[in-house]
Amino acid sequence: MNKRVKFLNTYVDALTMDETLEKIQEYIENKACIQHVVINAGKVNLMQENEELTQIVNECPLINADGQSIVWGSKFLGNKLPERVAGIDIFTELVRISSEKGYKPYFFGAKEEVVEEVVRRFKEKYPNLEVAGYRNGYFSQEESKKIAEDIQKSGADILFVAFSSPMKEFWIREHMDIMKVPFTMGVGGSFDVVAGKTTRAPKWMQKLGLEWFHRFIQEPRRMFKRYIVGNWKFIRLIISQKCMGNTSK
Template identity: 55%
Template sequence: MKILSIPIESLTLKETIKLIKNCIDKNHFTQHVVVNAGKIVAMQKDEALRKSVLEADIINADGMAVVWASRFLGKALPERVAGIDLMLKLVEMAHEEGYKCFFLGAKEEVVKKVVEVFKEKYSEKIIAGYRNGYFNEEEEEEVVKQIANSGAHMLFVAISSPKKEVFVNKYKDIMNVPFVMGVGGSFDVVAGITKRAPLWMQKIGMEWFYRFIQEPRRMWKRYLIGNSKFIWLVLKEKFKSGRGQK
């Protein structure tokens, strides 16, 4: 269903995983992205980000703000599909189904720790490879070659937006990976660098605030200004649709 002109999958987490498994088994390239209030606001002005998101095959609502907006606009999404929850479930599925995962992004010590955590929890057999996210445009083809030769079924990209969306969209035809997903700051959580909000805060849609109080200087603009702009976009959409029904 379309929320603020963005086609978002009306799927639960369980249904999303089933869809992704089907794509992997068919060896059909699938690019997955999640959208939250901040990304939707950024898409209004960043044409490259907007294009790369809209060209993705699966778009889930990561933020509760998007789910609330869908209800307010009369197009209720079934639930939030948080990027980190989906990534953790997919890594578990990799262990169960014999898939391999490639982890791209974050600092070297962080992505290395992520790989160590998953090796210990599951098996080194699920690891196709890893690479930190600090590379320039001249090194991109080398990184893509490493991924393409790794035998990975799933690629998790922990690079900031819009760089990760643009990177994946640019090289999706030659990466030789059935499933690619941007995972934001998920590597930091798995590595123990940052903590997720308590479950009760996640359920009431306040996970963003928990992250804000951990890094107020870095996050204040994204959340306080970004969320305000998102609310304005939703109100404009509601008013526009209301006038159209008259």
């Protein structure tokens, strides 16, 4: 059983990266068919306004702290998490593990040229990787069921869904029973990073919790509301919780 701590209106599993990867492999080997989620400041903000998203996240058997802000915020509220476990790092590590253990990943999302480049780069890096399939993230609601059925037929062991939140959480939950994939996770904009369309912050910025700022300066107009407005909203939530005397234990 994971050690799970309360954080505002959600939870976080107090696991390291190695412990998380070990747990995921257990799910895959047991054909568990679970939905995985990571939380960061932006998702926590969305969850304050969206009860359906909150329910989906809280029902996931594995919830990781994607943002350094979650680690710091949890400590401020009285719970210490061992480390940040970023979604993009889980994603890339699972692809590596898949090449070693014979798991078959399916890549779903982003533009066609992006997802094709993701598959090409991973196959180049891991020649033994057996890709179950891939598809871009542009489709109508009427196509959703057929896409889910195709994923099921592919025999995928892992599904990576590169949509934004909360669309990816909703879509995964709605189609899990059709897809029957042992482990499914949303990876947001990770395909763009792997394909070289966007860059990831250097390690020193990641350690200082400034990865959001690196993303912001790449697309300041598009990311202003998400990061500048959103980060201030998140800080207010944490301070408000602390002032209420609730340490989230």
